Amino acid sequence: MQNNATKLSSRALAAQIILQVLDQGKSLSTVLPEVHSHINIKDQSLIQEMTFGICRVLPRLESIVKLLVEKPLKGKTRLVHCLLLVGLYQLLYMRVPSHAAVDEVVNATKVLKLDSFRGLVNGVLRRFLREQADILAKVDKHWQTLHPEWLVNKLKKSYPHWREIIDANNQRPPMWIRVNSQFSSVESYAVALDGVAEYLHSSQIPPCALYLNQPQAVSSLPNFAKGWATVQDAHAQWAALLLDVSNGDKVLDACAAPGGKTTHILELAPKANVIALDIEQARLKRVAENLSRLGQDAKIICGDASQPNQWLEDDEMFDRILLDAPCSATGVIRRHPDIKWLRKESDIDELVQLQAKILTALWQRLKPNGVLLYATCSILPEENSLQIKRFLEKTQDAMLVEMDFGGEKVFEKQFFPSEKGGDGFFYAKLVKKVD
The missing domain is CATH 3.40.50.150 (Vaccinia Virus protein VP39)
Incomplete structure (x- = not known):
């Protein structure tokens, strides 16, 4: 896949990556670096947002596809299914104008040599837009764990607060950094980050940890290249x-x-x-x-x-x-x-x-x-x-x-x-x- 990555749209690449995760058991952390080496920074961010997001809310998207597609897309048509997941994720969770999101996904059928499915993809996504309220009412009728059933059962058995764990799992992760005490105090480094970081005093949080209010590129962290800080969970x-x-x-x-x-x-x-x-x-x-x-x-x-x-x-x-x-x-x-x-x-x-x-x-x-x-x-x-x-x-x-x-x-x-x-x-x- 990586050899023709530069020729494919970000939507087409995202669909291929999701197929590798769901059907071939490959991890995003393995597949994404291979793709990233062939595309620009902007497309890297877009593909990461789509692939991570789809994995986060997969059962909800799958439920929508099930309502909109009469026969399950299996075998060689699984890539079409993954393309629909990409389209639905964009329509529901990304700030992409609806017409642009649909057009981009429909156009991806051509570069993926799925021309014969162009009408199906177009029809499914446009029908979702027309009937979105009714479809989501059916899909969201009950609280969705967005987790596999076996894991939910294990958490239920082990912890009274299993719902809180599941809700936390479904959120986007916070970004934490570890300040290198050889170069700076945590307080001084927080000041250097100019309002982006918080030092949270808690028995749960070690003294070297800083919480970032919003994720930052490591290149924007003061003296990161010199070893003053490391990205690491608290x-x-x-x-x-x-x-x-x-x-x-x-x-x-x-x-x-x-x-x-x-x-x-x-x-x-x-x-x-x-x-x-x-x-x-x-x-x-x-x-x-x-x-x-x-x-x-x-x-x-x-x-x-x-x-x-x-x-x-x-x-x-x-x-x-x-x-x-x-x-x-x-x-x-x-x-x-x-x-x-x-x-x-x-x-x-x-x-x-x-x-x-x-x-x-x-x-x-x-x-x-x-x-x-x-x-x-x-x-x-x-x-x-x-x-x-x-x-x-x-x-x-x-x-x-x-x-x-x-x-x-x-x-x-x-x-x-x-x-x-x-x-x-x-x-x-x-x-x-x-x-």
């Missing part, structure tokens, strides 16, 4: 603080990409000996870029966290291990709405087994009195509190220790996504007991 910023690394400590940041936590560790302890590990070589490029921007050094290794013997010396041990474990990513849905349609219920058991395998393997590489911080961006108990419970039951030398979140002292912490708050994260801090 709740993710707790990881390095909780790990409590000292200069000279040997530290493993397992599953490190894209490097936000690695760089934070080195901001707090510049002379720590850090290994940044990830299983995907392509993602480690981002780690290297982030380290370079902040002028930091870490040893980067591509390897499987569940098989440390493959990439470590036999006697290599760590004072601190950060295990940001592979997980369902159900805590960051508002940031990655395609997760709702990529993740399957069967994935959860597989992830739970993988997390347990990595946890057990890395524990063998932790020094006596060493600290392992277990973290996920999940809100599912089986990946979090229940995972830790099982590990403690079978690991005699593991002890759960108290963590301090701005004065709130707890042994485990489950964060949930919230407005003007961070994403869904879980933390548990384990110390290896000495006999």
Whole structure:
């Protein structure tokens, strides 16, 4: 697709991307960079808005298509279906004049070699415009979760406030930055941002975090290129603080990409000996870029966290291990709405087994009195509190220790996504007991 990206309209590209997400199981974070390298900045923003937005409200759009199209568009006609999703999203959620939105989507049939469907696309979108009030009355008759049923059921079972979690997931994500204390105080950096940023005092928010009232291009952040700030969710910023690394400590940041936590560790302890590990070589490029921007050094290794013997010396041990474990990513849905349609219920058991395998393997590489911080961006108990419970039951030398979140002292912490708050994260801090 990327080879002819420059020849395609943004609507045509958006339809192709949505098809890859829904039918081929590809993530937006994988597909979009491939497309972005071939198109201008303006089209990049437009395509990102359409594709992320469609994934955010997909069931609502699907319900509208079902009312307007007699026979489901399957097989080779699925691209037409995705084009209709693009058209409906623009009409409902974007500030594009109706006639222009319809014309652009109809014209996209030609460049996608779907000329025979031009009339269908035109007819469906114009009928929606004529009958919009009646159609939306039917579609919006009941509250829509905009989530897959299996996930709704899991949240219902686990949390009394499941509706609040779902509502938060369906919002656009806030932008947070982490201020590098080596260069600036949070207060001074907020002043430099000239009214764009807020310092929110809360036990939920770490002291290095600034909330931006509206998303900004990183190029507009003061001294970003010199490492003064990093874009990182507020709740993710707790990881390095909780790990409590000292200069000279040997530290493993397992599953490190894209490097936000690695760089934070080195901001707090510049002379720590850090290994940044990830299983995907392509993602480690981002780690290297982030380290370079902040002028930091870490040893980067591509390897499987569940098989440390493959990439470590036999006697290599760590004072601190950060295990940001592979997980369902159900805590960051508002940031990655395609997760709702990529993740399957069967994935959860597989992830739970993988997390347990990595946890057990890395524990063998932790020094006596060493600290392992277990973290996920999940809100599912089986990946979090229940995972830790099982590990403690079978690991005699593991002890759960108290963590301090701005004065709130707890042994485990489950964060949930919230407005003007961070994403869904879980933390548990384990110390290896000495006999």
